[in-house]
Amino acid sequence: MKTHARILFVDDEPHVLSALKRMLRRKSDVWDMHFVENGTDALHLLERHPIDIIISDIRMPGMDGAELLTRIKELSPGTIRIALSGQVDMNEVVRSIKAVHQYISKPCEAGYLIDRIESALRSQAILTNNKMIQLVTRIEALPVIPEVFEEAEAELRKDEPSIEVIATTIARDVGLVAEIIKLINSPYFGLPTQVDSVEKAITLLGLDTIRALIFSTHLFTVYEEKTLPTFSLSLLWEHSFRVSNIARLIATHEAASRHVITQCRMAGLLHDVGKLVMASAFSKKYTEALDQVASHPETTISQAEQDLFEITHAEVGAYLMGLWGMSSDVVHAIGYHHRFNEIDNDVARYLSLADSIDHHFVILHDQYSRTSLREKLLSSKVNQEEFTQWISYINENWSGESPLNAIPTATITELFTEEKHHAPSNSPGR
Known part of the structure; x- marks a missing residue:
């Protein structure tokens, strides 16, 4: 052996x-x-x-x-x-x-x-599932939102493209963010340390390299929503963006180091990349997982994935990001963002809480069902006063309209007294 x-x-x-x-x-x-x-x-x-x-x-x-x-x-x-x-x-x-x-x-x-x-x-x-190991190690690139690709390409074709417009466009897509981080850490740039900031990576790449990256379409698999109608890449990205900001703001409020705050933001952006891998590689089977969640409200998408694939998107995402050289804190946080009882570092804790907060409070559509947040808060030893301060800080420091602005005090009190909402969401962000 x-x-x-x-x-x-x-x-x-x-x-x-x-x-x-x-x-x-x-x-x-x-x-x-x-x-x-x-x-x-x-x-x-x-x-x-x-x-x-x-x-x-x-x-x-x-x-x-x-x-x-x-x-x-x-x-x-x-x-x-x-x-x-x-x-x-x-x-x-x-x-x-x-x-x-x-x-x-x-x-x-x-x-x-x-x-x-x-x-x-x-x-x-x-990963212990050999089939999934072989799948993930074959991955060349993550899916890119078609609209993002088209907008970036259109801007790059202009006589005087705007780096600000391109940076803003690229930052909207989690798959493209992952590819940029991977590329910036290649020998082409000769950097002595890993770069794990989206903003820094985009600035260092420059327009010529951005053009090579975007136009090299073989680096990316363009996700086609028609292959999986019930899976929305746009909703998944919006969820990832919100989780990234919530985790970053909680870490900031807790006076975490600049390094931890940066890692929280990156982990939030990438925490659900495993869903992109699984949904694009196994569209029919992943549809079964989504259908299982829709027909059994007590089932989470992670539970459905485990039943059908013997692995979850959290583990797949952590594996892929680890292979691509992301920091161990980010990899660990991604891999354990649903398994709150195994959290053992600040980045994982903040990400897990941010993910649960967004799933509980952000209602995406009429059929959306909230997931349980109370158990995670209590297991993470968060009290009502601390949680109230977090929500207030997030609302005050969110750029634009905060998704948590309308949370009444009574709802927060309910989280720490009696769990009444426990059905998981049937959205791809779950």
């Missing part, structure tokens, strides 16, 4: 491999590491042994890293694929990005490389 993670390093420069061996020597008791100088040897090794993670240079003679990782993706979709590379041009990034889960720039510190590998291994451990 295999107990050690098997990791394969590929680089055509022997001195780089020697340096990696020295850097990672202290992990030799927990990792089974292999070092080869070309893609052919890497494929031969894969034929003999399963590989958990492959870390390959991009620029290599003969079979380069992009071709190797593409082959690995086809032969072993469950293998996590990481590019460890120096400065590369934009064409190489675009050609390789479909086969790469995340990029690491070299040279890099031993501690940083170990952290990235351990993060990827933790992400792999989130």
